[in-house]
Amino acid sequence: MSNFPGSGIVKGLAVTARNFVGSYFEKDRLTTEQYPEERPVLPENSRSFPFLVYDGDDPESGMRCVSCKICEKECPPQCIFIIQDRDAGGKALKRPKVFDIDISVCMSCQICVEVCPFESIRMDQDYELSAFDRFAPLLLDKSRLLKPNSYYRRIHPTEAAETDARVESERKKKAATAAAKEAAKPAPATEGAS
Amino acid sequence: MIGMIERAPVELLGWFLGLLGSFGVPSWILAVVSAVIIIGTIIGVFLGLFALTSVMERKILARVQNRYGPNRVGFFRWRLCGLFQPVADGIKMITKEDIVPRTADKVVHFLAPVVMMIPALMVLAVIPYGRDMVPADLDAGILYFFAVGAGTEVAVFMAGWGSNNKYSVLGAMRAIAQMISYEIPLVIAAIVAAMIAGSLSPSAIVAAQGGFAFGFVPQWFVLTPWGFTACLVFYIAALAESNRSPFDLPEGESELVAGHLTEYSGFKYATFFMAEYVGMFAVCGMLVTLFLGGWQAPLPFLAVIPSWGWFLGKICFVAVTMVWVRATLPRLRIDHLLAFGWKFLLPMSFAAFFSAACWHYAGRGPAAWILSLAIVGIPYLILGKSFSNRFAVSRRTYQFSE
Numbered sequence: 081m082s083n084f085p086g087s088g089i090v091k092g093l094a095v096t097a098r099n100f101v102g103s104y105f106e107k108d109r110l111t112t113e114q115y116p117e118e119r120p121v122l123p124e125n126s127r128s129f130p131f132l133v134y135d136g137d138d139p140e141s142g143m144r145c146v147s148c149k150i151c152e153k154e155c156p157p158q159c160i161f162i163i164q165d166r167d168a169g170g171k172a173l174k175r176p177k178v179f180d181i182d183i184s185v186c187m188s189c190q191i192c193v194e195v196c197p198f199e200s201i202r203m204d205q206d207y208e209l210s211a212f213d214r215f216a217p218l219l220l221d222k223s224r225l226l227k228p229n230s231y232y233r234r235i236h237p238t239e240a241a242e243t244d245a246r247v248e249s250e251r252k253k254k255a256a257t258a259a260a261k262e263a264a265k266p267a268p269a270t271e272g273a274s
Numbered sequence: 275m276i277g278m279i280e281r282a283p284v285e286l287l288g289w290f291l292g293l294l295g296s297f298g299v300p301s302w303i304l305a306v307v308s309a310v311i312i313i314g315t316i317i318g319v320f321l322g323l324f325a326l327t328s329v330m331e332r333k334i335l336a337r338v339q340n341r342y343g344p345n346r347v348g349f350f351r352w353r354l355c356g357l358f359q360p361v362a363d364g365i366k367m368i369t370k371e372d373i374v375p376r377t378a379d380k381v382v383h384f385l386a387p388v389v390m391m392i393p394a395l396m397v398l399a400v401i402p403y404g405r406d407m408v409p410a411d412l413d414a415g416i417l418y419f420f421a422v423g424a425g426t427e428v429a430v431f432m433a434g435w436g437s438n439n440k441y442s443v444l445g446a447m448r449a450i451a452q453m454i455s456y457e458i459p460l461v462i463a464a465i466v467a468a469m470i471a472g473s474l475s476p477s478a479i480v481a482a483q484g485g486f487a488f489g490f491v492p493q494w495f496v497l498t499p500w501g502f503t504a505c506l507v508f509y510i511a512a513l514a515e516s517n518r519s520p521f522d523l524p525e526g527e528s529e530l531v532a533g534h535l536t537e538y539s540g541f542k543y544a545t546f547f548m549a550e551y552v553g554m555f556a557v558c559g560m561l562v563t564l565f566l567g568g569w570q571a572p573l574p575f576l577a578v579i580p581s582w583g584w585f586l587g588k589i590c591f592v593a594v595t596m597v598w599v600r601a602t603l604p605r606l607r608i609d610h611l612l613a614f615g616w617k618f619l620l621p622m623s624f625a626a627f628f629s630a631a632c633w634h635y636a637g638r639g640p641a642a643w644i645l646s647l648a649i650v651g652i653p654y655l656i657l658g659k660s661f662s663n664r665f666a667v668s669r670r671t672y673q674f675s676e
Contacts, residue, residue: 085658089603096338096602109340 124236127203129183130192132225139226140175144200147176151192151201159185160192179225183209184218199243205235280580284406287311312409316398323589324551325360331597332359338601367544375438375537382436386429387538387545393425394553401559402477404569404582415476416468419560420461423515426553427453430524430534433546437537445533448608449524452514455615456521460511462623466504466630467495467564476560480568490574494567499647500629503654505565507623509592512561514615516554519600523608558592559585566592618657625653 103109113120136142147164165177192201204227211217233240278285290311291304299307329344333356336343345356374383400415402408412418427450434446468474471482483494495501514521525533535546562568566588569581576584606614629649636642 083662085655085662092602093598096598099340100334100337100598100601103337103340110342112341114342114345 122205122235124238126205127188127190128207128209129186129188129204129220130181130190130201130225131204131227132179132222133200133202133229133232134226135229137228139223139228142228143175143226144198145176145179146174146198146200147172147179148197150195150197154191154195156189156191157185157187159183159187176222179222181220181225182218183220184214199247202232202236202239280405282580283315283404283582316403316409317395319586320395320398320552320555321548323555323593324548325364327551327555327593327597328363328547329357329359330594331600334594334597335601338598364544368541370540372540372542373537377438378537379436379438382432383537384542386433386436386534387542387549389432390426390429390549391545391552393422393429394549394556396422396425397556398552398559400476401556401563402480402568403559403585404580407569407582408477411477412475414474416464416474416479416560416564419476419556420457420464423553423556424453424457426549429549433538434534437534439537441531441536442534445524445526445530445536448530449517449534451608452517452521452523452611452615455612456511456514456619459507459615459619459623460515462620462627463504463508463511464560464564466500466623466626469627470495470501470630470634476563476568480563480570483567484570486574492567492570492572494565494570494572496565496567498633499643499650500626500633501565503622503629503650504626505561507619507626508561508564510619511615512554512557513596513599514611516550516557518554518596520603520605521611522605523611526605554596555589555593558589558596561592562588614661618661621653621657622650625650 099109133144134142135144147162149162149164152160152162159182161178161180161182162176163178165173165175167173188203190203193203209218229240229244233244287308291308294304294307295301333343333345343356344359346353347356347358347362348354349358374380397419399410400408400412400418402411408415430449430453431446434442434444434449437443467479471479473479473482483492485493487493491497496505513519517524523533524530525535530536535543538546562585569585571577571579571581571584579587629646632649633642633646636645
């Protein structure tokens with residue numbers, strides 16, 4: 081029967097008919113996503129552009145960034161711009177006054193994330209970044225870059241858990257050394273130092 | 275009640291004309307008004323069908339490819355499954371810039387879409403849409419249909435030549451070669467039905483397919499061996515005539531940009547598009563008239579649905595099968611296309627012709643059935659075998675590579 085002239089066309093028609101009817105009954109067949117309503121579940125390691133992590137509730141006080149400028153120096157396309165904050169007396173503070181990332185220049189290489197010693201800069205997954213202007217909306221300033229640690233835990237759970245564990249262990253170690261120092265030194269000396 | 279719906283369009287027109295007549299409107303104005311109403315209704319219905327088909331085609335193709343298809347455009351916040359897509363397309367087409375190439379023959383370039391549209395609309399005049407619903411009941415309606423319908427070929431070549439573009443001319447030449455080749459099987463397949471009905475009038479052909487054998491089998495021509503063959507030949511040739519996939523080589527975008535449509539944009543392009551679809555509906559209507567029993571209901575008790583409803587339903591059915599074929603088959607190569615037309619379709623249409631003649635002279639009984647089946651079946655097997663042997667895919671060996 082398969083050698084009967086024209087049977088190939090009939091078979092082809094059967095295949096398309098099966099797909100047509102099947103697309104109404106089997107949801108798995110439909111490969112497309114209805115984008116604004118349905119969103120893709122991004123793989124954990126997907127990344128778009130960097131953002132700054134802060135602890136706690138307040139972005140300014142919880143900011144992990146200490147304005148060391150390593151990321152600014154390492155950034156291959158030079159898209160990071162940092163100005164260190166200074167107090168009224170002109171003394172450098174351990175936080176940035178200005179932290180800008182030009183995402184129209186950024187190439188999502190993640191080098192800033194790898195060099196950051198303070199677990200402060202991480203890769204975001206936000207891909208809805210289109211804007212009506214080429215310049216200002218694509219130059220992300222500190223207020224747009226700062227996102228809470230809880231957000232980081234949500235988008236990169238594995239990586240965030242590892243980072244949190246490391247931060248926690250380092251904090252404990254620091255506390256332990258501080259306590260050991262405290263124990264080693266005589267009490268009046270500490271009083272005098274403070 | 276049933277009779278009322280059945281007769282509604284005719285009665286409504288008669289009532290309106292009577293109303294005008296009672297106001298003392300002269301009879302020649304009444305004739306003009308009647309013609310305008312009929313023409314307006316037909317154009318309205320077919321343009322509505324075109325709009326609906328343009329979105330349904332995209333949705334069906336999408337479903338075959340396991341997608342949703344257009345489902346966004348709606349009315350304010352109601353999406354209505356994207357049924358308002360044609361409105362958006364129309365607005366887009368009208369507002370687009372109309373570009374005419376500097377070196378084009380401006381008059382021919384402008385006239386081509388018009389010349390394309392006119393035959394597509396004119397052939398709608400002779401199709402019987404329902405019982406006593408033929409706008410122009412010509413005695414040689416079939417002849418008129420094909421004579422006027424051939425005008426689209428001129429339009430395609432005008433478009434190709436007037437654009438002064440190599441792709442346009444190549445596309446137009448392909449279109450001419452294809453349309454002329456497929457016109458012959460198309461007409462011979464139509465002659466088969468006309469021959470058995472004994473008339474070139476579409477309404478007489480529909481009338482010849484009326485009644486039911488054994489009280490429930492409709493006597494449509496498609497249900498006989500010769501009719502089935504002629505119907506398939508007509509269908510395939512109609513696909514080629516309306517430049518539809520798999521015979522859409524004249525606008526094969528992978529080779530010819532868009533063929534004769536390359537230099538058209540905006541509303542002129544939309545006119546071509548519209549003419550192609552209206553032409554497709556016209557040829558579907560002729561297929562339904564010739565082989566699928568026209569406006570006749572398939573079963574006696576289904577006659578409660580008015581005859582024009584059946585006709586519309588059958589046209590939509592044929593149009594959907596055309597979309598289905600488009601979703602299934604890839605585009606042919608030009609030499610395969612011509613070989614298929616001349617070496618397969620043409621002999622098959624002649625076979626259907628002889629088969630119908632034998633069926634008629636053998637008394638239209640069971641013996642006639644077997645005889646006509648043999649007359650179309652044997653050439654089909656022989657031609658089909660030779661074709662599948664000629665185009666059989668063999669393992670390709672590359673002599674000079676490696």
